[in-house]
Amino acid sequence: MKIKYGIMGTARIIDRFVGAVRASEMGEVRALASRSLEKARERADGLGINTAYGSYEELVKDPDIDVIYVPTINHAHKENAMLALENGKHVLVEKPMTLSEKDTRELFDFARKKNLFIMEAQKSLFLPVTNEVKRILENDEIGKVHLFEYSISIPEVGFRWFYDKKSGGGALYGSGNYILAHAMNLTEEKLTSATGHATLSDEGVDLQCAFVLKSQGGVLIEGKITTMVQSDSILRIFGEKGKIEIHDFWKAREATVEIYGEPVRTISHPVEFEMVYEVDHVNECLVKGLHESPVMKSHYSIESAKITDDLWTEFLKAS
Ligand SMILES: NC(=O)c1ccc[n+]([C@@H]2O[C@H](COP(=O)([O-])OP(=O)(O)OC[C@H]3O[C@@H](n4cnc5c(N)ncnc54)[C@H](OP(=O)(O)O)[C@@H]3O)[C@@H](O)[C@H]2O)c1
Incomplete structure (x- = not known):
């Protein structure tokens, strides 16, 4: 079984994340999106990812993706993670999950309502x-x-x-x-x-x-x-x-x-x-049908x- 990842944005961190997904037992990177198609294509080619999208909206509508990784600029995390959840995708959001307790709670509440997995990326x-x-x-x-x-x-x-x-x-x-x-x-x-x-x-x-x-x-x-x-x-x-x-x-x-x-x-x-251990953990949670990590718990992010x-x-x- 493969857990298929889509990546939002062309951040510097994604090279290491792609390496980790490929080193993980079940992970596979299916697509990458940027707010500019040209940037997405260039990064995707460099990383050997087949599908590149010119918007985050197209990425979250790809039926061949299970989980969206959100390593965008910090203040965009909430909006980007919400977009993924609204479109039925599980989410791994880079730290800090959002810029306030209120927004962090809202993300977890919304994911629960949608029966989707969400976790803040805390590889340590x-x-x-x-x-x-x-x-x-x-x-x-x-x-x-x-x-x-x-x-x-x-x-x-x-x-x-x-x-x-x-x-x-x-x-x-x-x-x-x-x-x-x-x-x-x-x-x-x-x-x-x-x-x-x-x-x-x-x-x-x-x-x-x-x-x-x-x-x-x-x-x-x-x-x-x-x-x-x-x-x-x-x-x-x-x-x-x-x-x-x-x-x-x-x-x-x-x-x-x-x-x-x-x-x-x-x-x-x-x-x-x-990051491979974190990716293996997310994959395991998704295989088990969990909506929250038992290790990087929601209350850690909220607190x-x-x-x-x-x-x-x-x-x-x-x-
Ligand atoms: N866990 C870790 O080990 C680790 C390490 C480093 C960083 N991080 C986290 O990863 C995230 C990315 O960090 P980074 O330093 O790699 O970022 P970066 O290279 O500066 O890239 C940020 C990306 O955010 C996207 N973006 C979305 N909305 C934006 C906006 N309004 N303005 C500018 N960019 C926007 C851009 O993608 P497009 O232009 O392609 O859409 C851009 O490539 C941060 O949240 C950071 O805290 C985690």
């Missing part, structure tokens, strides 16, 4: 490294955990809409939900009482931000995202008996585990296209969006 939750770290935490190997330190550094943002707030640009919309979904998955707890600050550009985009959250069980979660300086991209998890470090945690192939007093051990899961809304209120209050 499906990585073997993430799963192994989660097992280590569950087995109490580093003792009771009290602190997560997330840091993301993207000093050279190479695209213009990052600097436009209305488009969903900025550090928090761009990478904040990597941290939020990852922390919710590892702690399996609701995150509460977000507080934070940002450095805003003249146009009101957060060029960097820092925030602190608490999980219901009392774990402190610190998040830092900067596009202004070269910092680290790493997650450090501290427990009473040891620590775990994961560089580039959202696409990690490796992590180190240090139980204090013992040699450091490395977890290693090399892979070419790290992330709410925290993002709350943090933006804080950023603006302090500016």
Whole structure:
């Protein structure tokens, strides 16, 4: 059985997504659409995709497609995902799912009404490294955990809409939900009482931000995202008996585990296209007839969006 994907837009990320679908067990890319037919044809030819459409409307009406991947500019996610759902397609929407809690809820509600699957693309939750770290935490190997330190550094943002707030640009919309979904998955707890600050550009985009959250069980979660300086991209998890470090945690192939007093051990899961695990999961959900992922749960997306809304209120209050 094949799960047939249609891709909306010609974003840079699609090369990696197409690689992942092709590396997956059941996935197949059937078509690609752009708002310009010429662009669609050129990208489709480059990626070896047969069918190219000059509009997203034509793509969602293709009867030979099961699921639409939405990696468009952030502020267009809701409208684009709605279009796919209205036309009876399952949807995988890139992060951030939408730019507000209200819009995220609306997408899930509408998908439920239509009996269709929808998931926010959060590849980090499906990585073997993430799963192994989660097992280590569950087995109490580093003792009771009290602190997560997330840091993301993207000093050279190479695209213009990052600097436009209305488009969903900025550090928090761009990478904040990597941290939020990852922390919710590892702690399996609701995150509460977000507080934070940002450095805003003249146009009101957060060029960097820092925030602190608490999980219901009392774990402190610190998040830092900067596009202004070269910092680290790493997650450090501290427990009473040891620590775990994961560089580039959202696409990690490796992590180190240090139980204090013992040699450091490395977890290693090399892979070419790290999105493959996420694609395999979507395929599996569709085969099982699920409408929601049991891993990247709807409430992770909704709560992330709410925290993002709350943090933006804080950023603006302090500016
Ligand atoms: N999960 C991950 O690992 C990962 C990594 C990077 C990015 N992302 C996410 O993927 C999405 C795409 O990011 P990207 O950096 O690859 O984007 P990009 O190269 O800037 O492309 C965005 C695409 O959006 C489409 N689009 C639709 N409406 C638009 C509008 N009004 N203005 C401009 N473009 C519009 C365009 O496609 P057409 O012109 O062809 O219609 C364009 O190619 C973002 O949501 C981002 O957060 C995810």
